[in-house]
Amino acid sequence: MTHTCLKMSRRKSRLNTAVMKGLYLLGLLNEDNRKRGPSSFNFGKILEKVNDLMVNEELFRSPSLTINQLARRVGTNRTYLSKCFHLHNTNYVDYINEYRLKYSKSLMEKMGGEIKSITEVSELSGFPNPRSFSCCFTKRFGKTPSQFKRELLAGSTPPRF
Numbered sequence: 001m002t003h004t005c006l007k008m009s010r011r012k013s014r015l016n017t018a019v020m021k022g023l024y025l026l027g028l029l030n031e032d033n034r035k036r037g038p039s040s041f042n043f044g045k046i047l048e049k050v051n052d053l054m055v056n057e058e059l060f061r062s063p064s065l066t067i068n069q070l071a072r073r074v075g076t077n078r079t080y081l082s083k084c085f086h087l088h089n090t091n092y093v094d095y096i097n098e099y100r101l102k103y104s105k106s107l108m109e110k111m112g113g114e115i116k117s118i119t120e121v122s123e124l125s126g127f128p129n130p131r132s133f134s135c136c137f138t139k140r141f142g143k144t145p146s147q148f149k150r151e152l153l154a155g156s157t158p159p160r161f
Contacts (some may be wrong), residue, residue: 122147
């Protein structure tokens with residue numbers, strides 16, 4: 001190995017050690033798996049941080065939220081965040097939309113007769129447009145947002161989902 005290659009190899013090794021130590025300090029690596037590298041990430045910790053952001057800061061309400069932005073907020077990158085979602089049998093879009101749908105449903109229940117429009121609920125919930133909101137809502141709850149709204153206005157008790 002040449003002198004230059006050896007220097008680069010040592011530099012890379014020190015960088016990897018520093019990165020691994022940082023990940024350990026952030027709680028993203030387990031103590032017993034610390035030496036194994038990034039494959040031993042504690043994916044549960046990452047999703048726990050994502051859940052905290054969703055609940056406490058309601059990041060899902062931003063229609064422009066991207067997986068890159070969310071990954072930065074959690075302190076990881078989009079690849080590892082995506083792996084976390086896949087390990088829990090979901091993906092980024094479905095995960096965020098589930099929060100949006102729960103929020104929109106509770107918003108309509110709270111607003112009752114004060115609901116101005118489905119578009120307003122869509123915007124307040126973070127959906128980029130009313131059409132995607134309606135499609136997701138129908139797929140998740142088995143009825144359109146308008147049908148759900150009519151049931152609320154009629155005073156009937158909608159079934160719990």
